């Protein structure tokens with residue numbers, strides 16, 4: 703089965719209103735009809751901070767989807783500062799991250815919390831991107847597979863509910879030691895972990911591995927993206943730092959989809 707690649711940018715707590723507008727203009731100028739257009743066979747998604755979800759959804763060209771960096775596990779109610787899935791949809795977004803390592807680390811999100819968030823996102827019609835990944839200490843102690851199995855195991859039912867069709871749900875492998883460090887996982891390490899995740903997905907009732915896209919994230923840039931995406935089980939990227947500048951993000955899209963030399 704061919705899986706459409708995804709190139710996603712996670713802006714985290716960066717950029718202001720004017721930056722979002724300028725970013726949208728830069729992407730609009732680049733495609734999709736011009737000679738420099740990103741390949742059509744790619745899903746491009748940006749995850750802005752929640753206050754700019756509506757702005758980004760309106761300003762971005764229609765080949766760019768918008769998603770939330772987090773989603774609350776409940777439908778609504780007395781949860782000060784949080785954002786419900788229905789509100790994310792209402793703002794014009796169509797994707798949501800669940801369980802980014804910064805949420806797990808700074809907000810104490812457990813595997814169970816992440817599963818509940820992903821389920822809520824899916825129920826509202828959002829495409830959940832469930833993030834998994836081990837810390838450096840866990841890798842050094844040879845716990846990588848056990849950690850990933852626990853993180854993935856918690857969301858298998860949600861992924862199964864998303865079904866195999868089209869977008870469904872997405873997994874992002876983001877080793878914590880590679881995020882924001884400039885130290886990307888080597889293509890060999892990433893490929894081996896992605897292969898493991900794919901096998902686990904396939905081992906689940908019904909086999910989810912062929913349809914579920916697995917992204918790599920952690921210091922992806924224009925220099926390493928081609929080697930990483932060349933690996934069978936790597937279906938795209940979740941990019942932090944290198945997505946903050948539209949030129950850099952576009953370069954990665956072009957290099958990863960083979961639709962240009964990135965210039």
Ligand code: PGA
Nearest residue numbers: 881882920921941942943
């Ligand atoms: P990075 O972040 O590309 O800056 O390492 C990736 C992420 O946290 O999604």
